[in-house]
Amino acid sequence: MTIKIINYANELLEAEENLIEIKPFTSRDNKLTVEDAYHIQLEIVKKKVEQGKTIIGKKIGLTSKAMQEMLNVDEPDYGHLFDDMKVNNGDTVNIKSMIAPKVEAEIGFMLKEDLTGPNITFLDVVMATEYIVPTLEIIDSRIEDWKIKLIDTVADNGSSAKVVIGDQVKKLEEINLRTNGMILKKNNEIIATGSGSAALGHPAQAIAWLANKLAEFDISLKKGELILPGALSSAVAITSGDEIVADFGPLGTVNVSFK
Template identity: 60%
Template sequence: MNLLLNEIVEDLLEAELTKHAITPLTQKYSDLNVTDAYHIQLDVIKKKISTGRRVIGKKVGLTSTAMQKMFGVEEPDYGHLLDDMKVMSEGKVKINNLISPKVEAEIGFILGEDLKGPNVTWLDVLMATKYITPTLEIIDSRIADWKIQLVDTVADNGSSSRVVVGEQLTGIQGIDLRSIGMTLYKNGEMISTGSGAAALGHPAQAIAWLANKLYEFDITLNAGELILPGALSGAITVEASDTVSAHFGGLGSVSVTFE
């Protein structure tokens, strides 16, 4: 990795540690491309792993039209989920450990088999899936004021911060994942609704995209990992004392409180 990319890696790590966001990378470094951004992300993750953290899954972001419009991008991104990012349902998250958090609801996939591209299909994803579970992803940007383009969010681990995992595990047999409904609440007030089809038409299609994208970097989606296929509606901003919950019908519910 060249000196410039290494400097960006250190800047992102420092921003996360100090909770002080940095100038958008696309403003400061106009020549950065998406491949550079993925290498930056991977090096950030390597540095975190070297301190004892462990990868527990991956996430796809910006799969819904709502999220792509919100951030002005035209393709998904991905990030890594680490063990210290996991929060169990009904848990609490300290708002001062974050910069500018938002929450989105997703159908989490727990793999029973490895998936590696190329040419992974959504049917391959379904065959490799052991369970699905309700999740909330807490996204947070180390880029100032969420002024992100695709390069910014990719370098910043897909703007990922925490994943809240529901207690209920459900097998996928006989379930049409496209039609699964989700209702998102903040402090008891319904904010939005969505369905599985919001994630690239089918959440398993989003995971197939991820497996094939990761092939470019010789990365496998491993059995036992939690994979998030993308939000079912737009992200909502949160502050201290807010409680966010998502209800997925027969799949169960998941909630988190900020303090």
């Protein structure tokens, strides 16, 4: 691990802890690569585990065309989910615990088997899934004004902050995820809609991509982990007093409030 990687990781950790924004890495280091960015993220993960935090899952970002266009990138990214990020369905989150949060609706996959790339297929993901659950991912960026490129968001743990997990669970065979719709409401007003096909054609396809990408870093998706396969629509900015509800039809609903 180079000194530069460690310094950038420490800079992001300090920004997260103190709720301060930093200049994009891509605006000040044109030699930084996507692979470097993943090593920065993994250094952050290592330090958080050393602090006593537990990895509870992984998240894929930028799988939908809407999000790729919103942030001007052309491939997905990923991040790690920790136990201190978990929010119960219906809870209220202190908006001052983040810098500039946004919310995305996603279909979470709970794994009953490990998935280790590089040759994981859609079918492998289906066979390894215990159940699916409606979720809201609260994303946040330690990079100033969300002026991120792929390298910036990868280094910043996929711009992850919190995950709200619904109470209803379904077996994969009970739902057609490709066509299953989602309605996202803010303060009872519909602000976005989407379907499972937004995540690389099918959420399980996105998870297969992740398992194979992680193989480059000798990391597996683990039994008992929650995997978020990407947003079904573009992210929604939030302010104090907002209530967000995602309705996934037969899969159920999930909601969170901010104050």
